[in-house]
Amino acid sequence: MSDASRVVLGLGGCVDYELKLTAEVLEQLITTYGISAVELTSPTAAVAGERDLVVSILGYVARGQGGEHFVASAPALSTFADRFPHRTTLGGTSVRAGLLLDRLGIPSALHLVTVNDDFRRLLPADGEWFNSGTDDTFYPHLIVQFDAGLHVRSGDIDITSPFPNRLIYVNDPANETMRLTDDLGDRLAQASVFLISGFNAMRDPALLDDRLRALRTHMAALPASAVTYFEDAAYHEPSFSARVRSAILDRVDVYGLNEDELQTYLSRTVDLLSPHEVADAVTSLFELIPAPAIVLHTKYWAAVFGSHADAYVAAVEAGVLMAATRYVHGDHFTDEDIASVRRRPRRPAGFGTSLESLMDGRARVIPGYILDVADPTTVGLGDTFVGGFLSAIAGVSR
Structure with a gap:
């Protein structure tokens, strides 16, 4: 058994075009497309082309929020990207988590649904990956x-x-299909850690249900x-989130999400610095997602909630450290x-102490670092948190 087979990361991955917005280009596009302020009052659910894309952004x-959307026009993604200097990287929670684990010297095996020359160039040369696709595909x-x-x-x-x-815009048939490899079960038989991510890009309900049945097997x-x-x-088809949870939640030990996803589920804004508001929000979240442990990672702090909270304190700490390091150093x-x-100094501990008290011991809160950075990296912070979290779990199991 290879060391990499102990940590299996899935289920998809992608090539990313990363760019940073500038006011000058956005102002030109507002004029070109005749966009008005009233159009910005709520997130755009349907993004058909570049105009919708600009309105959504x-x-x-x-609001200073992050999000993810399907874009009906794949050329609109490249057209918009070409308006800015951008770089090509690899993305997807599992891939970024795997890259961090490799950086920390922890082997893992990646389940991919698409590969191409960018993947072969950017994945670690000695890394292990397996692909459910039969041909090279490219859907940045x-x-x-x-x-x-x-x-x-x-x-x-x-x-x-x-x-x-950061915002994510996608037109990716390979991740929409989310084909699983036939030997996934054989690999999982040797695993001590298994990461599940990526179903949010699927758009066909029957195909989603089929993939979930196969995954359970x-x-x-x-x-x-x-x-x-x-x-x-963020699910491209929001109703699919409940389908995924109902299919596999009983097989999940830790359920992770960020503050944007929390507030989407609750359909309200949560003051992340109010212990009472967060306690109420997490209590409501457990009614929706009764997982053994819920990990919530935010811009201010991260925490694990539930009856198994104590078991994951070190993992949350590792996730906070790795995400902060990426934020500062890329x-x-x-x-x-x-x-x-x-x-670096931490944010005040009083919030966490109060929240833990309000949760009757079913919470462990790790304050974030104080990060005053002129040019931060905002892409992949959640993925890096997950990689850091899993590094602590995998380190114990090695």
């Missing part, structure tokens, strides 16, 4: 970053982003001691960078 910038995702304070003014639009964040081979981590995401951080971030 502006709405998120105004548009990853849009924006800084806090980005000010866009054109026509009757005058917005300033209150927070830095494969998961039956998991050893009883294995830890299964499910990382949530992709190519060093051991010295990790050590430097670890020495």
Whole structure:
């Protein structure tokens, strides 16, 4: 048994076009497309072409929120990307988590649904991966970053982003299909850690149900001691989230999500610095998602809730550290960078103490680091948190 087979990361992955927004280009596009302020009042559910894409992005910038959407026109993604300097990277929660584990010296095996020359170039040369597809495919995702304070003014639009964040726009048939390899169960029979992510890109309900049935069959081979981590995401078809949960929640040990997903489920804004509001929100969340442990990672703190909270404190701590390091130093951080971030001051502990008390001991809260950075990396922070979390679990099981 290879060391990599102990940590199986799935289920999809992608090539990303990463760019950072500038006010000048956005203002030009507002004029070109005749976009008005009233169009920015709510997230755009349907993104048909570049105009819809610009409206969607502006709405998120105004709120300082992150999100993910399907885009009906694949050429619109490339057209928009070509308006900015951008770089090609690999994305998907499982892939970014795997890249971090490799950086930390922990082998893993990636289940992929698409490969191409970019994958072969950017994945670790000695890494293990297996692909459910039969041919090379290329469906790049548009990853849009924006800084806090980005000010866009054109026509009757005058917005300033209150927070830095990232947006994801996708047209990806391979991840929509989410074909599973026939030997996934054989690999899971040897696993101590299994990451599930990626169903959020699917759009066909019958195909989704078929993939979920197949996944349950494969998961039956998991050893009883294995830890299964499910990382949530913004579903292109929002109703599919409940279908996924009902199919596999009983096989999940840890259910992870961020503050955007939390607030979407509750259909309300949550003050993340109010212990009472967060306690009420998490209590409501458990009614919807009765997992043994829920991990919530936010811009201010991360926490694990539930009867198994104590078992994952070190893992949450590792996730916070790795995400903070990526935020400050980007992709190519060093051991010295990790050590430097670890020495940074933390946010006040009083919030966590109050929240833990309100949750009657069913919570462990890790405060975030104070990160005053002029040019932060906002892409992949949740994925990096997951990789850091799993590094602690995998390190124990090695």
